[in-house]
Amino acid sequence: NAGVTQTPKFQVLKTGQSMTLQCAQDMNHEYMSWYRQDPGMGLRLIHYSVGAGITDQGEVPNGYNVSRSTTEDFPLRLLSAAPSQTSVYFCASRTITRRNGYTFGSGTRLTVV
Amino acid sequence: AQRVTQPEKLLSVFKGAPVELKCNYSYSGSPELFWYVQYSRQRLQLLLRHISRESIKGFTADLNKGETSFHLKKPFAQEEDSAMYYCALMGNEKLTFGTGTRLTIIP
Numbered sequence: 001n002a003g004v005t006q007t008p009k010f011q012v013l014k015t016g017q018s019m020t021l022q023c024a025q026d027m028n029h030e031y032m033s034w035y036r037q038d039p040g041m042g043l044r045l046i047h048y049s050v051g052a053g054i055t056d057q058g059e060v061p062n063g064y065n066v067s068r069s070t071t072e073d074f075p076l077r078l079l080s081a082a083p084s085q086t087s088v089y090f091c092a093s094r095t096i097t098r099r100n101g102y103t104f105g106s107g108t109r110l111t112v113v
Numbered sequence: 114a115q116r117v118t119q120p121e122k123l124l125s126v127f128k129g130a131p132v133e134l135k136c137n138y139s140y141s142g143s144p145e146l147f148w149y150v151q152y153s154r155q156r157l158q159l160l161l162r163h164i165s166r167e168s169i170k171g172f173t174a175d176l177n178k179g180e181t182s183f184h185l186k187k188p189f190a191q192e193e194d195s196a197m198y199y200c201a202l203m204g205n206e207k208l209t210f211g212t213g214t215r216l217t218i219i220p
Contacts, residue, residue: 031206033207033208035210040122040212041212042119042199042210042211042212042213043157043199043210044210045207045208045209048206048207050206058207059209090156090157092157092208101147101149101159101162101201101203101208102159102208103159104156104157104158105156106155106156107156
């Protein structure tokens, strides 16, 4: 049981490049979310999903796309990277039963130059 | 809209002294509140959830609906408590975080 797995751990992109951050969970969790963590701003919700085929926007969705074709995977796509997207990205998942809270991945540190 | 406020960005406490990390929230419904901890460059870990009313690593937190607060407390700080602490609110299927408090325990 690996929990929530994120790849890559580190990435450097040039402005305008696109890429996909991968997130997979093996706990059969229905809910999955993507957050970005920036100094002094805490964690802000980018997109979330309540099940396969269902996604919705969070607080800061602009410049990001998601899809949820399977229960296990929830990739985050950067369409055209900008320096403002330099951040640490965390994926998280949970069951419908809220009481256990979210389980987080180890994060992807992204730098856009 | 739901909001979580952690008024202290930084908090330094001597080893053995009591710790209190403040958290206030705004939410129109019945909230579910959590504390998460992040040790240096690691993933976030769930520390406490208000529903369970448990004590983890000596920390406790009580939900005060009248004051809309969920402060985290520990009677005697230990050096290994140094970390980033986030208060979070679950509402409308979304988990909203505060900006976090960096706790440093002074030996």
